[in-house]
Amino acid sequence: MNGSIPANFDFGAPLSATCSDFDVPHAKQLLEALATRSRLADLGERSSALVHELRQPLFSIAMANENMRLMLAHPELSRSQLERAIERIAEQVQRAQTIIDRTLAYASGRSRDESTADLGIAARQAIEFMEPVLEAAEIAVQEHGTDMVATVGMCQIEAEQVFVNILRNAAESIELRQQEGWQGAPRILVDIKVEDGTVRCEVSDNGAGLTDATAALLFEPFFTTKPQTGTGLGLRICREALERAGGTVRLVAGEGEGARVELELPLHFSGGSGR
CATH class of the missing domain: 1.10.287.130 (Signal transduction histidine kinase, dimerisation/phosphotransfer (DHp) domain)
Incomplete structure (x- = not known):
């Protein structure tokens, strides 16, 4: 026995059926x-x-x-x-x-300890974190439901990073529209709801917008609409973090302007309610 895998080895067979021909430790x-x-x-x-x-x-x-x-x-x-x-x-x-x-x-390869995050707190802290960027572009942020308990199965910093990535994309889209001569009132809306054991969050903006085809590609690693400054990883990072918590994320074109990011996650504990 030289420790190599036999050419006819059946990976689907029970180990007991192949032990005589196969070096199990190897x-x-x-x-x-x-x-x-x-x-x-x-x-x-x-x-x-x-x-x-x-x-x-x-x-x-x-x-x-x-x-x-x-x-x-x-x-x-x-x-x-x-x-x-x-x-x-x-x-x-x-x-x-x-x-x-x-x-x-x-x-x-170390497993991380189980942790939880409050999505409402994460959204508020991300908005505070992004305050210098939002103020510079005179972007008003409207919040709905960020004061309710919305506990999900991810670490708090990770949840904040998700919102920071989404808010930064929204702010950059608005800044691009402003550079093209738009003089409207820029705004971002963050809306969180807890229904039937599920947390649903929408972050929408009235920026430059995007096509449905571009929206699908933005989750691919290193694809970016900002080749000079972007890494093409922001939404990819968001999707991976949400999937680890059993959630989903979707990016859709807005109706006439801007875009909307939709998050959906299971409540870590049942019975989320207002504070």
């Missing part, structure tokens, strides 16, 4: 090696995703740092504003660390 080693290789192949894409996700806290840290610099130049500003900028930097450092830890856990 087969286990081969399967473990294949699993490791598959994980490492996927890690290449995840490394790009890591770069994409880390851009967001780094952007927030840079904004907070610039705000602190301006505050120091204007000593009449309150100490509480300075403390808030420092707190924001600390929050985003922790966010970046969580993203890195999550990627390392996947690379090493």
